[in-house]
Amino acid sequence: MKIITVSREFGSGGRELGRRLADAMDIAYYDREIIDKIAENLKMDSQYIENVLSHGYIRQYPYTFRRRFRFPEKEADQYPNLLAEQTKIIRDLAGKEDCVIVGRGADVLLQNYCPFKIFVYADLESKIRRCRQLAPEEEHLSDREMEQKMKRIDKARASDYSLISSQKWGDKGYYHLCVNTAGLEITSIVPFIAEYASYWLALNQQEKR
Amino acid sequence: MKIITVSREFGSGGRELGRRLADAMDIAYYDREIIDKIAENLKMDSQYIENVLSHGYIRQYPYTFRRRFRFPEKEADQYPNLLAEQTKIIRDLAGKEDCVIVGRGADVLLQNYCPFKIFVYADLESKIRRCRQLAPEEEHLSDREMEQKMKRIDKARASDYSLISSQKWGDKGYYHLCVNTAGLEITSIVPFIAEYASYWLALNQQEKR
Numbered sequence: 001m002k003i004i005t006v007s008r009e010f011g012s013g014g015r016e017l018g019r020r021l022a023d024a025m026d027i028a029y030y031d032r033e034i035i036d037k038i039a040e041n042l043k044m045d046s047q048y049i050e051n052v053l054s055h056g057y058i059r060q061y062p063y064t065f066r067r068r069f070r071f072p073e074k075e076a077d078q079y080p081n082l083l084a085e086q087t088k089i090i091r092d093l094a095g096k097e098d099c100v101i102v103g104r105g106a107d108v109l110l111q112n113y114c115p116f117k118i119f120v121y122a123d124l125e126s127k128i129r130r131c132r133q134l135a136p137e138e139e140h141l142s143d144r145e146m147e148q149k150m151k152r153i154d155k156a157r158a159s160d161y162s163l164i165s166s167q168k169w170g171d172k173g174y175y176h177l178c179v180n181t182a183g184l185e186i187t188s189i190v191p192f193i194a195e196y197a198s199y200w201l202a203l204n205q206q207e208k209r
Numbered sequence: 210m211k212i213i214t215v216s217r218e219f220g221s222g223g224r225e226l227g228r229r230l231a232d233a234m235d236i237a238y239y240d241r242e243i244i245d246k247i248a249e250n251l252k253m254d255s256q257y258i259e260n261v262l263s264h265g266y267i268r269q270y271p272y273t274f275r276r277r278f279r280f281p282e283k284e285a286d287q288y289p290n291l292l293a294e295q296t297k298i299i300r301d302l303a304g305k306e307d308c309v310i311v312g313r314g315a316d317v318l319l320q321n322y323c324p325f326k327i328f329v330y331a332d333l334e335s336k337i338r339r340c341r342q343l344a345p346e347e348e349h350l351s352d353r354e355m356e357q358k359m360k361r362i363d364k365a366r367a368s369d370y371s372l373i374s375s376q377k378w379g380d381k382g383y384y385h386l387c388v389n390t391a392g393l394e395i396t397s398i399v400p401f402i403a404e405y406a407s408y409w410l411a412l413n414q415q416e417k418r
Contacts, residue, residue, distance in 0.1 A: 119381075170381075172328075172389070175387075175389065180381070182385075183412070188412075196398070
């Protein structure tokens with residue numbers, strides 16, 4: 001079974017890398033598809049699920065604070081259920097076919113499949129540049145606001161990760177390859193990473209036999 | 210100018226990776242050669258220089274402690290001079306030809322050449338295994354002793370690094386590629402890394418023009 005997990009800092013191009021890597025290796029790619037599957041199973045709206053799962057970080061704030069600033073309490077309540085369903089779906093998908101999964105703690109959840117684990121990162125300036133290229137036209141954030149948004153999202157990712165792992169999110173020791181995408185075109189680096197991942201996976205499958 | 214710097218945890222195979230990378234890319238390789246050059250310039254014994262430079266960490270201990278436990282005070286005194294000579298030599302060498310330099314803070318010292326910076330690491334178990342394969346026959350360290358030796362050496366490297374950089378040694382953000390060598394043969398991964406490094410260097414030289 002060839003499983004590749006891509007963890008990434010917001011704005012580093014990790015999602016694009018995951019998608020293109022799956023294309024290059026001709027295996028399945030799962031990211032938003034997981035949300036759609038949760039929506040289907042639980043008969044809920046996928047945008048709503050996406051919102052709840054990406055707001056995991058509100059658990060960091062005390063109840064009084066959340067109440068004062070009108071955090072969506074109901075969504076916070078849904079969080080554990082959706083996370084449990086997500087875990088089940090990720091394991092189901094990985095059990096069925098070779099795939100690339102971006103984010104969602106898949107590197108921890110799929111540990112038994114011995115996945116090739118990539119972490120994608122870049123310096124702040126490069127990430128802001130990449131975000132500007134991909135931002136919807138109606139988004140008009142200053143660099144400072146963009147930076148705050150990035151930090152908030154990465155903090156939420158790290159916090160969600162700490163629910164399922166004793167490792168620190170982004171700590172290189174826990175990944176097989178950490179790629180700094182600063183100044184690079186994702187399309188150009190995918191062939192190298194695909195080759196490396198194929199070699200690594202072939203070797204580790206041999207060992208397991 | 211193609212400059213590649215390889216920083217590495219002790220036992221991770223970083224030195225071998227650097228040497229083989231230079232071979233694969235047909236460029237010069239500098240490591241112990243730097244020590245020999247210092248010895249030649251200063252007319253000193255190269256083994257002595259190697260010892261002094263690899264004991265940089267003794268500066269961490271207060272004088273009274275060093276005295277009590279008979280740390281080689283004279284060698285500690287030589288340390289800044291040798292470090293200065295090493296810096297000069299590393300810059301000279303890099304100015305002359307494309308090369309791979311392993312360790313010695315070359316990634317910081319050669320910042321102006323915009324080097325491709327690799328960090329090589331692995332989990333403790335893999336590093337102990339690799340060290341056992343390479344250890345001289347007369348070395349009979351227990352796993353615990355081996356672990357302590359590794360930690361001591363990496364601590365010295367981190368400490369030396371902090372003399373010349375505000376970055377933390379081994380912090381992935383500062384490198385372009387971080388490679389976990391656990392379970393891998395260095396010879397097998399060199400072709401991928403050579404390709405990646407060549408791509409990266411070509412791109413960054415283009416940009417500088």
